[in-house]
Every structure is written in structure tokens, then in C-alpha cells.
Amino acid sequence: MNMKFVAAGLALALGVGFTVDAVAQGKPETMVKQRQAAMTLQDKYFGPLGAMARGKAPYNASVVARNAGYLEILTKLAWDGFAPETANVKSRALPEIYKDTAGFNAEIEKLQAGVAKLVAAAKSSNESAAKAAIGDIGKVCGSCHKKYRQSR
């Protein structure tokens, strides 16, 4: 198979971002479960990095590099699940998500920019830059949750 063609197809597939193709998606209940699953995995692979950045766990460059690579994909997965037709499904997503799409998308972009910085820092084995990027990412998780997720 032509690898150039495969790579271009992959870039295209990943590059579509968080626009919603409602036809290609499942039932609203399923979409909610899937976006929560993606969010849970973000948490799984970000959590240990947060602990390292705060000095609560020893810095481990190979875990940082691996998790950064996972997060590069994981932080793309939840967003098309926040489609307007899911608004009536019980979840912690606030209605503001569907009213303030630009604000929500801005948080997504900040998250992905932070992860890109983390990936670059991990590749160049720059521990302090990696820790700074982890700090930025943690802030975005928090600020988006504060604005767009129901608190318990």
C-alpha cells in the first residue's frame, strides 16, 4: 500500500477536528457514554503527569513521553460527542456548551495546544518545559469543567 497516501488519509481523518457529522454518529445515549469514556481515559493518562508536575510523584520521562503520545489522540476524541441532540440526555454537561460553542471550542483548542507543547517537550527531553505544559493542561481541564460541567 502507498504509505504517503495512508499518511495523508490519516492526517485528514485527524484534522477534521471536532465538527460533528451527525449522520455518522450513534444514538444520543451512546454518544454521551463514549464522550465520558474518552474523558475518563484523558484522566487516566493525564493524572500521573499532574502528580509528577506537582512533585507528588517522581518524574519519569518515559511515562511522560508515552502518556503525551496517548493524550495527543485522546484529547481529540470526546468533542464530537457533545452534539446538540445529546442535550436532553442526563449527564454533567451544562447547556452552555450548546449556547456558547465558540467558548467551548476555545477551551478545546487550548487543551490541544497544551498537549502539543507537552509532546514537543517530551521529544526533546525537556523536563521543565514538560512540567510547565502539564501545568497548563491541568488549568484547561479545570477551567472548562468550571464553565461547562455541572459541579457535584
Ligand code: HEC
Ligand atoms: C472543553 C471542555 C473540557 C476540557 C478541556 C476537559 N473536559 Fe473533562 N469534561 C467536560 C465536560 C463537559 C464533562 C461532562 C461530560 C458528561 O457528563 O457527559 C467532562 C467530564 C470529565 C470527566 C468525568 C467523565 C465521566 O465518566 O462522567 C473526567 C474524568 C474528565 N472530564 C477529565 C478531564 C481531564 C483530565 C481533562 C484535561 C486533560 C479534561 N477533562 C478536559 C469538559 C471538558
